[in-house]
Amino acid sequence: xxxxxxxxxxxxxxxxxxxxxxxxxxxxxxxxxxxxxxxxxxxxxxxxxxxxxxxxxxxxxxxxxxxxxxxxxxxxxxxxxxxxxxxxxxxxxxxxxxxxxxxxxxxxxxxxxxxxxxxxxxxxxxxxxxxxxxxxxxxxxxxxxxxxxxxxxxxxxxxxxxxxxxxxxxxxxxxxxxxxxxxxxxxxxxxxxxxxxxxxxxxxxxxxxxxxxxxxxxxxxxxxxxxxxxxxxx
Amino acid sequence: xxxxxxxxxxxxxxxxxxxxxxxxxxxxxxxxxxxxxxxxxxxxxxxxxxxxxxxxxxxxxxxxxxxxxxxxxxxxxxxxxxxxxxxxxxxxxxxxxxxxxxxxxxxxxxxxxxxxxxxxxxxxxxxxxxxxxxxxxxxxxxxxxxxxxxxxxxxxxxxxxxxxxxxxxxxxxxxxxxxxxxxxxxxxxxxxxxxxxxxxxxxxxxxxxxxxxxxxxxxxxxxxxxxxxxxxxx
DNA sequence: CAGAAAAAGATTGTTAACAATTTATGTCAA
DNA sequence: TTGACATAAATTGTTAACAATCTTTTTCTG
Numbered sequence: 001x002x003x004x005x006x007x008x009x010x011x012x013x014x015x016x017x018x019x020x021x022x023x024x025x026x027x028x029x030x031x032x033x034x035x036x037x038x039x040x041x042x043x044x045x046x047x048x049x050x051x052x053x054x055x056x057x058x059x060x061x062x063x064x065x066x067x068x069x070x071x072x073x074x075x076x077x078x079x080x081x082x083x084x085x086x087x088x089x090x091x092x093x094x095x096x097x098x099x100x101x102x103x104x105x106x107x108x109x110x111x112x113x114x115x116x117x118x119x120x121x122x123x124x125x126x127x128x129x130x131x132x133x134x135x136x137x138x139x140x141x142x143x144x145x146x147x148x149x150x151x152x153x154x155x156x157x158x159x160x161x162x163x164x165x166x167x168x169x170x171x172x173x174x175x176x177x178x179x180x181x182x183x184x185x186x187x188x189x190x191x192x193x194x195x196x197x198x199x200x201x202x203x204x205x206x207x208x209x210x211x212x213x214x215x216x217x218x219x220x221x222x223x224x225x226x227x228x229x230x231x232x233x234x
Numbered sequence: 235x236x237x238x239x240x241x242x243x244x245x246x247x248x249x250x251x252x253x254x255x256x257x258x259x260x261x262x263x264x265x266x267x268x269x270x271x272x273x274x275x276x277x278x279x280x281x282x283x284x285x286x287x288x289x290x291x292x293x294x295x296x297x298x299x300x301x302x303x304x305x306x307x308x309x310x311x312x313x314x315x316x317x318x319x320x321x322x323x324x325x326x327x328x329x330x331x332x333x334x335x336x337x338x339x340x341x342x343x344x345x346x347x348x349x350x351x352x353x354x355x356x357x358x359x360x361x362x363x364x365x366x367x368x369x370x371x372x373x374x375x376x377x378x379x380x381x382x383x384x385x386x387x388x389x390x391x392x393x394x395x396x397x398x399x400x401x402x403x404x405x406x407x408x409x410x411x412x413x414x415x416x417x418x419x420x421x422x423x424x425x426x427x428x429x430x431x432x433x434x435x436x437x438x439x440x441x442x443x444x445x446x447x448x449x450x451x452x453x454x455x456x457x458x459x460x461x462x463x464x465x466x467x468x
Numbered sequence: 469c470a471g472a473a474a475a476a477g478a479t480t481g482t483t484a485a486c487a488a489t490t491t492a493t494g495t496c497a498a
Numbered sequence: 499t500t501g502a503c504a505t506a507a508a509t510t511g512t513t514a515a516c517a518a519t520c521t522t523t524t525t526c527t528g
Contacts, residue, residue, distance in 0.1 A: 013296075013303065039508095039509070039510090040509075040510070041508095041509080050482070050483070051483090051484095051510095052481085052482065052483080053482095055510095055511095056293060059290060059293060059294070060293070060297050062247070063294050063297050063298070064297070065387075069247065071489085071510085071511090072488075072489045072490060072509080072510055072511070073489090073490070073491095073509085073510080074490095074509070074510065087385045087386055087387045087388070088387060090336075090385055090388070091385060091387045091388050091391070094328075094329055094332045094333055094336070094388070095328055095329060098328045098332060099328055102324075102328070151321045151324055151325060152321055153299075153321045153322060153325045153395075154321070154324070154325050154328070157325070157391060161387075273479070273480090274479075274480070275478095275479080284512070284513070285480095285513090286511085286512065286513080287512095289480095289481095305480085305481090305519085306479080306480055306481070306518075306519045306520060307479085307480080307519085307520070307521095308479070308480065308520095
């Protein structure tokens with residue numbers, strides 16, 4: 001009897017997406033700093049894949065602005081400048097308040113449960129003072145809003161924006177943990193629970209502006225390239 | 235004497251982007267229909283590149299939802315379904331009215347000139363009854379709004395949304411040319427010229443809703459659905 | 469003739485070797 | 499010691515060959 005490997009969906013790109021997601025997560029929880037070099041051999045060894053798949057993963061990451069490819073030099077974690085930061089926050093302020101309002105209007109019990117559980121996780125992480133987890137969950141809250149809206153395109157867009165925001169905070173964050181005040185997330189959830197679209201929208205916008213105000217573009221860039229061993233597969 | 239090829243910027247991906255842009259344009263002016271197969275050899279011959287670059291271009295197109303990759307079967311121009319269409323229009327209605335309002339507030343003389351010239355091109359194409367040009371320019375107007383806002387991220391996002399919209403219209407368009415009424419574009423431009431952000435936003439939203447209403451999801455897909463491949467057990 | 473099975477052909481996926489370029493190392497002179 | 503220069507090593511870019519899978523054609527059987 002021959003056991004045949006089945007692709008549940010006809011689409012290719014199985015392992016590449018795992019690599020991309022892993023690097024996404026690492027950037028989101030700031031274990032991968034801007035400008036860190038991601039050599040092909042590193043990816044190959046870390047994930048146990050051939051060079052081809054490593055290159056495809058890096059190309060995908062580059063197409064999403066998470067990684068920068070330089071000719072004959074390799075791939076580096078992106079290091080956004082102030083203009084990049086302005087664009088990202090401008091885009092988020094165009095999208096997220098409106099999206100949050102829509103979620104407040106249309107969310108169902110299942111979506112509310114998902115958001116509530118997420119907020120609880122954030123609280124737990126805060127109590128445990130688990131910084132990486134706090135940062136990761138804080139970003140993922142915004143992606144979860146899009147997920148709950150059941151719009152695949154916006155979910156993907158927001159994942160990209162949030163990841164880039166993580167890089168921006170790594171570059172220009174003022175250090176104060178105020179950017180992670182989860183009570184703002186909680187208040188947004190309360191507005192959604194109350195089906196108050198206007199308030200949810202306003203709170204979302206204010207929240208983004210608070211994050212934006214915590215940035216400091218005056219001082220020179222933080223550049224401390226870290227090791228990539230954290231990426232190593234389970 | 236040796237002439238050395240210089241890369242003006244350090245980023246790789248020179249020719250791949252040309253291929254991607256060409257296919258983008260072809261989809262936008264509906265020269266490339268949904269479900270059309272894009273074999274590697276076709277790309278190689280059409281653009282005079284090696285298989286590697288063809289594959290990279292197809293991967294980039296797939297990461298943007300313009301092309302669908304199927305394992306061992308190749309790349310096909312995407313064929314959005316109704317859910318995809320809903321997501322795209324939902325996203326556009328979240329983004330474009332807000333973006334158009336911002337443009338109305340902040341546009342400068344140079345931006346106004348660009349928009350005005352574009353509208354003139356649209357009028358010329360209409361008088362010449364050049365259908366492909368009409369369709370292409372009609373879509374590009376929306377991208378131009380983002381370009382004028384000088385937000386690279388949103389420009390890229392809108393280019394993707396507009397291209398997908400073109401595929402959606404190819405699949406579900408009711409055939410009537412009302413979707414191409416450029417007078418709506420002209421009215422949006424007038425609102426922008428008048429610095430009337432509220433009206434510009436409303437007109438942009440109405441315009442998108444008009445396009446949306448011209449779709450007909452009841453009849454079967456225009457492009458003959460390949461039932462054989464749909465029934466194939468995976 | 470219809471349908472299924474088998475063979476041939478074409479296309480995609482992967483690997484490995486090679487070429488081109490960059491980066492690191494070593495040598496030598498001032 | 500420092501700096502320039504040459505060499506060696508390492509990394510990326512490309513090509514070609516091979517393997518695996520799918521598609522088409524042919525052949526065979528009922």
